[in-house]
Amino acid sequence: MKAVELIRTRIPYSEFAFAELVLWRLPKPIEGSLHRFKYRLVYVVLGECVLRYDNEAGKGDHRHVAGKEAAYAFTTPEQLIADFQNDIARWNHENRNP
Numbered sequence: 001m002k003a004v005e006l007i008r009t010r011i012p013y014s015e016f017a018f019a020e021l022v023l024w025r026l027p028k029p030i031e032g033s034l035h036r037f038k039y040r041l042v043y044v045v046l047g048e049c050v051l052r053y054d055n056e057a058g059k060g061d062h063r064h065v066a067g068k069e070a071a072y073a074f075t076t077p078e079q080l081i082a083d084f085q086n087d088i089a090r091w092n093h094e095n096r097n098p
Contacts, residue, residue, distance in 0.1 A: 001027040003038070006077065017045040019088060023077055032060030035074055041084045043091065051091055053084050063087070 007023040024038040033055050043051035052064040053072060061074040065087065074080060 003027065013043075013088070013092075017043070017092075019043045019084075021081065021084075023080075030055065030057045032056075032058050033074070037074070037077060037080075039077075039080060041080070043084075043088050045095075050095075051084075051087055053080065065091070 004025045005023075006025055007021050009021050011019045011021070013019065020040075020042050022040045026036045026038055029036055030038055037055075039053065039055060041053040042049050049064075050066075053062075054064075055061045055074070061072040062069055063072045072083075
């Protein structure tokens with residue numbers, strides 16, 4: 001089985017912000033992950049990546065928020081996207097101008 005691209009999309013949130021989601025199903029897990037998915041989800045505001053979920057080889061599942069990296073407990077692609085969208089909503093709420 002070859003790697004299969006499941007999602008590659010860019011979602012505009014505003015004139016200044018967008019999300020980009022890339023998700024692949026792999027024939028076997030990459031080093032550091034127990035599942036057969038490879039992903040990169042980013043949220044960019046004013047040209048700066050403010051939120052990123054990924055599982056680069058050797059590092060396993062993790063996310064970057066506010067310049068800090070933390071482990072992420074991957075369960076399903078659907079939950080991954082839901083968690084990412086929830087973090088986008090939280091980031092937008094916490095960083096809005098009064």
